[in-house]
Amino acid sequence: xxxxNRLGDIEITDPKAMRxxxxxxxxxxxxxxxxxGPATAxxxxxxVGATPSVTxxxxxxxxxxxxxxxxxxxxxRRERRWEAAARGFRFEMPEDEEGQSAARVLSRExxxxxxxxxxxxxxETEPQLDQVWRKPAGLANTRIxxxxxxxAAIEDAIESVLAPYVTRDPAQRPSDxxxxxxxxxxxxxxAEEQTGETA
Numbered sequence: 781x782x783x784x785n786r787l788g789d790i791e792i793t794d795p796k797a798m799r800x801x802x803x804x805x806x807x808x809x810x811x812x813x814x815x816x817g818p819a820t821a822x823x824x825x826x827x828v829g830a831t832p833s834v835t836x837x838x839x840x841x842x843x844x845x846x847x848x849x850x851x852x853x854x855x856x857r858r859e860r861r862w863e864a865a866a867r868g869f870r871f872e873m874p875e876d877e878e879g880q881s882a883a884r885v886l887s888r889e890x891x892x893x894x895x896x897x898x899x900x901x902x903x904e905t906e907p908q909l910d911q912v913w914r915k916p917a918g919l920a921n922t923r924i925x926x927x928x929x930x931x932a933a934i935e936d937a938i939e940s941v942l943a944p945y946v947t948r949d950p951a952q953r954p955s956d957x958x959x960x961x962x963x964x965x966x967x968x969x970x971a972e973e974q975t976g977e978t979a
Contacts (some may be wrong), residue, residue, distance in 0.1 A: 782877035784946075786939045786940060786942075786943035786946075787867065787868060787939060787942065787943055787946045787947065788866055788867055788868075788946070788947055789866055789867065789868040789869050789870045790846070790847060790865055790866040790868070790869045790870070791869075791870055791871070792845075792847075792869055792870070792871040792886075793871070793874070793879075794845065795874065795878050795879045795881070795883075796845070796882070797845040798840055798879075798882035798883055798885065798886040799849070799873060799885060800842065800844075800845050800847075800881045801842070801845070801847065801869070801886055801889075802882070802886040802888075802889040803838070803889070804829075804887040804889065804892075804893065805828050805829060805830045805834070805838050805848055806838050806841065806842055807889060807890065807893055808827065808828040808829065809824055809828050809835065809838055809839060809842065810822055810842065810846070810847060810848065810864055810869070812827050812828060813848060813862060813863055813864040814864040814866075814867055814868065815959070816978070817863065818851035818852070818862060818863040819861065819862060820859045820860060820861055820862070821833075821835040821836035821839055821860070821862070822835075824839075824862075825853065836860075838839070839862050843924075845864075846865055847864070847929070848862050848863065848864055848865060849862070849863060849865050850862065850863075851863035862863070866891070867946060867947075868946075871883055871886065887960045888948075894963060897963065898919070898963070900970065901961075905945070913958075917960075929967065935966060942962070
């Protein structure tokens, strides 16, 4: 089954682009631009843990792979404003060895970046939420036994549900809406873990 891209993500296929993005400052830059919109290197600097000049260097590096681009100039036309080229990005495990190595490096960096997020949410954010937000929040840990084609179909169905919310115009959002982070790990088990499988 061919997977679509209903969310409008940039699809990264170049191993060099994967390796370029597999850097904590660059991932932080891209996440900040996707979440808050255009900014200068100076504005990004405090959030990404780098000086403005280092942040500017990373921005130019990301731009070289089409992940960020120049935004419309702000009030001070002397400062260069940057924006994310898309709302999100995605990549698949390539078939060649170089691509697989690059994809693993980027995957590890992304897992490391989000590893503390659930704990921070439970300890800092969740206690401050109103009950109306607490009730639908939380996590699930569901194990399924499926074929590769079925797993691809599940991922496609999830994206079809999410797409209208991801791509809608901000002016169409309900007045009581807020950002919600959906962490979705799809982690097939090793073949040896299936020995003696009955359910």
